[in-house]
Amino acid sequence: MTTELSQIKKRFGTFEALKTISLSIEKGEFIAILGPSGCGKTTLLRLLAGFEEPTAGHIAIDGDHVSSAKKTTPPEKRNIGMVFQSFALWPHLSVQEQVEFPLRHHPHTRKDWKKNYQGRALDVLKLVGLEQLAKRMPNELSGGQRQRVALARALAHQPAILLMDEPLSSLDAELRVDMRKEIQRLHRLTNSSIVYVTHDQEEALAMADRIVIMKDGQIEQVGTPQHIYLYPETPFVARFVGKATMVDGRWEGNRFRPDAAPTLSWDGEGVSEVFKQADTYPVRPDQWLFSREQTGMEATVVNAMYQGRERHYAVEVGGEVIHAISPATEQYKIGEKVSLKMRQAEKQTKAHTG
Numbered sequence: 001m002t003t004e005l006s007q008i009k010k011r012f013g014t015f016e017a018l019k020t021i022s023l024s025i026e027k028g029e030f031i032a033i034l035g036p037s038g039c040g041k042t043t044l045l046r047l048l049a050g051f052e053e054p055t056a057g058h059i060a061i062d063g064d065h066v067s068s069a070k071k072t073t074p075p076e077k078r079n080i081g082m083v084f085q086s087f088a089l090w091p092h093l094s095v096q097e098q099v100e101f102p103l104r105h106h107p108h109t110r111k112d113w114k115k116n117y118q119g120r121a122l123d124v125l126k127l128v129g130l131e132q133l134a135k136r137m138p139n140e141l142s143g144g145q146r147q148r149v150a151l152a153r154a155l156a157h158q159p160a161i162l163l164m165d166e167p168l169s170s171l172d173a174e175l176r177v178d179m180r181k182e183i184q185r186l187h188r189l190t191n192s193s194i195v196y197v198t199h200d201q202e203e204a205l206a207m208a209d210r211i212v213i214m215k216d217g218q219i220e221q222v223g224t225p226q227h228i229y230l231y232p233e234t235p236f237v238a239r240f241v242g243k244a245t246m247v248d249g250r251w252e253g254n255r256f257r258p259d260a261a262p263t264l265s266w267d268g269e270g271v272s273e274v275f276k277q278a279d280t281y282p283v284r285p286d287q288w289l290f291s292r293e294q295t296g297m298e299a300t301v302v303n304a305m306y307q308g309r310e311r312h313y314a315v316e317v318g319g320e321v322i323h324a325i326s327p328a329t330e331q332y333k334i335g336e337k338v339s340l341k342m343r344q345a346e347k348q349t350k351a352h353t354g
């Protein structure tokens with residue numbers, strides 16, 4: 001069964017926080033909602049959870065009509081689990097009791113689990129590797145352990161959909177990467193769909209089956225991580241996900257000729273019509289090819305950062321500063337004049353000449 005959001009609008013007073021959102025989430029699918037601060041991600045999640053009512057439209061979770069402007073099922077009656085940034089564990093309950101609580105009280109808990117809630121709670125704690133800490137209280141746990149308890153509590157009754165709002169943002173960088181893997185593992189082991197709100201594109205690209213990119217209360221693009229990264233459909237998505245620069249130039253069918261070096265042209269197969277109509281080409285930092293021979297777009301290095309495997313540069317082209325990445329083996333100094341081409345253009349040339 002899918003979860004459906006149909007024509008959802010949400011207004012706070014005169015402010016339209018969500019403007020006609022429609023989205024279908026498959027059973028077991030991992031959806032990341034990605035967008036900048038204030039674009040409406042949390043509002044969308046709160047509507048799914050039942051903390052807010054839509055101004056228009058309706059929501060069905062696993063076939064249950066839970067939300068419309070007329071009628072809303074409260075959060076505790078929805079077949080959902082929730083994990084928030086703050087973990088929100090109950091301070092007076094032990095680890096085991098945190099997980100038992102929803103099993104005993106949630107209306108969607110399977111009958112056999114409700115009866116044997118202690119056994120099921122232990123099984124779920126084993127799943128997240130916390131069975132040894134079942135008797136501990138929340139204040140006796142590390143941040144990562146607390147987040148595991150929050151996950152176990154949310155997953156215990158096997159909700160149709162697990163809602164997660166920036167669940168890793170209060171953990172340090174290393175733990176965040178570990179917990180990403182943990183969430184992916186748990187997702188594989190359960191049948192729950194996941195809706196995961198984040199403003200971290202790396203997290204969304206790494207974890208989701210599909211990413212929903214939001215801007216100003218609307219969906220900009222929906223697609224697999226690879227599709228969104230390689231084939232952005234709007235300048236906003238190209239900049240936000242791919243950190244792309246919009247290069248001005250002319251399109252001749254599927255070939256692009258940059259204004260800054262009109263003798264150069266490169267292939268634009270698959271580039272969205274939106275860019276063609278705007279006479280631009282979105283180039284990601286990793287797509288630039290540096291050279292000292294003046295055969296491409298003239299540029300001056302204004303900043304350089306060594307990053308181990310690669311070097312990140314800020315370079316000025318025609319008065320605009322853009323970001324470009326080179327392999328660490330290539331080194332350019334601040335102030336140095338370089339020449340930039342699209343990586344793909346080089347491949348094309350090789351293919352034509354080779």
Ligand SMILES: Nc1ncnc2c1ncn2[C@@H]1O[C@H](COP(=O)(O)OP(=O)(O)OP(=O)(O)O)[C@@H](O)[C@H]1O
Nearest residue numbers: 012015017035036037038039040041042043044199
């Ligand atoms: N209860 C409310 N009353 C009025 N405006 C609200 C309310 N809740 C949210 N908003 C507004 O709706 C917009 C979307 O807010 P929301 O919290 O959904 O954004 P977000 O994408 O989750 O942002 P962030 O990443 O900063 O959490 C914001 O402009 C916010 O100020």
